[in-house]
Amino acid sequence: MAILEILTYPDERLKQLAEPVTVFDQALHSFLRDLEETMRAGPGGVGIAAPQVGRFQRIALVDCSVTRKPVPNHGLLVLINPEISEWEGMTVGREGCMSVPDYTGNVIRAERIRLQAFDADGVQHEYQCEGFEARALQHECDHLDGMLFLDRLVSRRNDLFRRKVYQK
Amino acid sequence: MKHWYMLTLVGKDRSGIVAHISAALFDGGCNLGEASMMRLGGNFSIMMMVEFDGTSHALQQMVAPVAESMGLHLHLDRIAAQLHQHLEPDLRITVYGADKAGIVARITGALAEAGLHILEMETSVAGSVEQPIYIMQIEGHAAEGLAALQSALDVVAQKGVEAHLEAIDTMIG
Numbered sequence: 453m454a455i456l457e458i459l460t461y462p463d464e465r466l467k468q469l470a471e472p473v474t475v476f477d478q479a480l481h482s483f484l485r486d487l488e489e490t491m492r493a494g495p496g497g498v499g500i501a502a503p504q505v506g507r508f509q510r511i512a513l514v515d516c517s518v519t520r521k522p523v524p525n526h527g528l529l530v531l532i533n534p535e536i537s538e539w540e541g542m543t544v545g546r547e548g549c550m551s552v553p554d555y556t557g558n559v560i561r562a563e564r565i566r567l568q569a570f571d572a573d574g575v576q577h578e579y580q581c582e583g584f585e586a587r588a589l590q591h592e593c594d595h596l597d598g599m600l601f602l603d604r605l606v607s608r609r610n611d612l613f614r615r616k617v618y619q620k
Numbered sequence: 621m622k623h624w625y626m627l628t629l630v631g632k633d634r635s636g637i638v639a640h641i642s643a644a645l646f647d648g649g650c651n652l653g654e655a656s657m658m659r660l661g662g663n664f665s666i667m668m669m670v671e672f673d674g675t676s677h678a679l680q681q682m683v684a685p686v687a688e689s690m691g692l693h694l695h696l697d698r699i700a701a702q703l704h705q706h707l708e709p710d711l712r713i714t715v716y717g718a719d720k721a722g723i724v725a726r727i728t729g730a731l732a733e734a735g736l737h738i739l740e741m742e743t744s745v746a747g748s749v750e751q752p753i754y755i756m757q758i759e760g761h762a763a764e765g766l767a768a769l770q771s772a773l774d775v776v777a778q779k780g781v782e783a784h785l786e787a788i789d790t791m792i793g
Contacts, residue, residue: 494792495792496790496792497792497793498791498792498793499791499792499793500793501793514793519789520789521787521789523789545789545791546788546789546790546791547790547791547792547793548708548790548791548792548793549792549793550792550793553704554704554705554706555706556706556708556790584789584791587791588791588793591791591793592793595793601793
């Protein structure tokens with residue numbers, strides 16, 4: 453096990469497209485263990501994607517069971533070649549990223565998603581996620597396409613408030 | 621030796637101010653840090669962190685002609701400053717209601733006593749001349765937890781003033 457080095461923007465490699473995983477072997481298992489250890493070592497991190505540690509494959513982990521305030525979650529999700537197939541609702545929330553230190557910003561994400569992904573053994577699963585966990589999954593899937601939350605920033609000032617007013 | 625300065629400019633708004641000022645600063649060898657520009661009551665206002673290898677006087681001499689040419693008042697302070705020192709907000713408070721004197725003092729006073737550290741605040745007067753409404757948005761850090769702030773808010777939010785507090789749960793991925 454090892455804590456891997458996190459690439460930080462402006463490292464151009466964070467903007468590249470990751471390749472699908474085709475081989476589900478011991479090396480993959482070993483990498484997943486290191487990736488998880490790296491995620492848990494980051495302060496407050498609930499997700500990590502392989503490109504963040506310089507491995508440009510479609511691999512991500514999310515674990516929203518450890519948040520300060522409990523949120524609906526599926527525990528540790530191992531996401532290999534994940535595909536989001538359905539998006540529903542929109543919500544603004546604050547995001548930060550281990551690859552973008554010292555900055556957080558507001559991002560619009562789908563409130564609920566349906567997602568298919570393979571696990572470490574190459575078995576496909578389907579998940580329905582909402583809220584904070586859905587946000588984390590969308591953030592990590594973006595990394596696989598070379599997207600950072602900086603690419604999706606919205607105003608810090610107005611969006612949330614307007615939405616709140618209309619909900620009343 | 622480089623120093624940080626806080627440059628404040630205020631004046632009648634028009635397009636191109638930021639471009640002019642930042643070009644003058646760049647040409648003069650300055651580096652910009654964090655900045656916040658707002659249009660308040662039709663006025664242009666900006667505060668910007670400027671890093672400059674020279675005296676306050678020299679910087680003043682450099683910026684004054686540009687500010688003057690655009691009708692802006694200039695104020696310069698040498699400051700102790702560092703970048704990469706952001707404090708992350710963990711709550712957002714929105715307050716709105718019919719515009720009445722004392723809303724801000726009453727609400728922020730109670731919140732300060734309950735442990736609120738305001739990191740960003742923006743207020744606006746909207747509505748119409750006949751019926752102005754006051755809107756305040758605060759992002760801050762709760763030193764003594766959200767519950768203490770909610771209790772304080774419940775007490776001070778009187779009839780006709782809507783006050784809403786919500787946690788900011790930042791997702792770090």
